[in-house]
Amino acid sequence: LRFLGLYRGALILSFHGADLNAAERRGRVERLLWRFVLHNATAVVACSNALAGRARQCFGRDVGQVHTIHNGLDVDAFLKLGNHESRVLPRLAHRPYIVSVAAFDRRKGLDVLVSAFATLKRVSASLALVLVGSQGIAEASLIELVGELEIVDDVFFYRGIQHEQIGAFLRSAVAFCLPSRDEAFGIAILEAGAYR
Numbered sequence: 001l002r003f004l005g006l007y008r009g010a011l012i013l014s015f016h017g018a019d020l021n022a023a024e025r026r027g028r029v030e031r032l033l034w035r036f037v038l039h040n041a042t043a044v045v046a047c048s049n050a051l052a053g054r055a056r057q058c059f060g061r062d063v064g065q066v067h068t069i070h071n072g073l074d075v076d077a078f079l080k081l082g083n084h085e086s087r088v089l090p091r092l093a094h095r096p097y098i099v100s101v102a103a104f105d106r107r108k109g110l111d112v113l114v115s116a117f118a119t120l121k122r123v124s125a126s127l128a129l130v131l132v133g134s135q136g137i138a139e140a141s142l143i144e145l146v147g148e149l150e151i152v153d154d155v156f157f158y159r160g161i162q163h164e165q166i167g168a169f170l171r172s173a174v175a176f177c178l179p180s181r182d183e184a185f186g187i188a189i190l191e192a193g194a195y196r
Helices: 018-024 028-039 049-063 075-081 110-120 139-148 163-172 187-194
Strands: 012-015 043-046 066-068 097-101 128-133 155-159
Touching (some): 018 028, 018 049, 028 049, 049 066, 075 163, 075 187, 097 163, 097 187, 110 128, 110 139, 128 163, 139 155, 163 187
Parallel strands (some): 043 066, 128 155
16 A cells, blocks of 8 residues: 555564564565565564564565664563462472573573573572473473483473463572573563563
8 A cells, every 4th residue: 555655654564583584484475575565664673683684684675774673671560560479389489490481492492491400400409490481392302301301300390371470480580591592582581680
């Protein structure tokens, strides 16, 4: 509609990661359609400089300038969202732990975190690792790795936790870690920062 002059408003396209991943895997015709849309957009934005670079590389010179607008977090609203009655399981109540909030997916790098944690256990025997996330294709291999490294009693998986309950895990953790192999911009890092 904008190309035909039937729409005079602004058209702003915003990339956040998964959308660009999908666009990169498209066939030739679909990529040409993407280029057409991007060429006719008022502005193209991405949530990180790296993602903006990938958008330029994926779609070539037709994209023009891609602006970076980093994701943000309304800290006060996020902290109010938290269910302050939520508590982590009693087995973690008096135990220091590192927490990671991420889908159980290979690109999140949780296998790297589990392996590093096994090394860290030699120095701090009481430390635990808490993995909060949604089911993903790497979950079975993560559970297997935990068994191979003999840290089954020290690694806790929490699946399907409601967003408003995440604060309970962040509030009690001694550290947060997001070891992603590929991350456009981890909102989970901002949320962990809100809980200091």
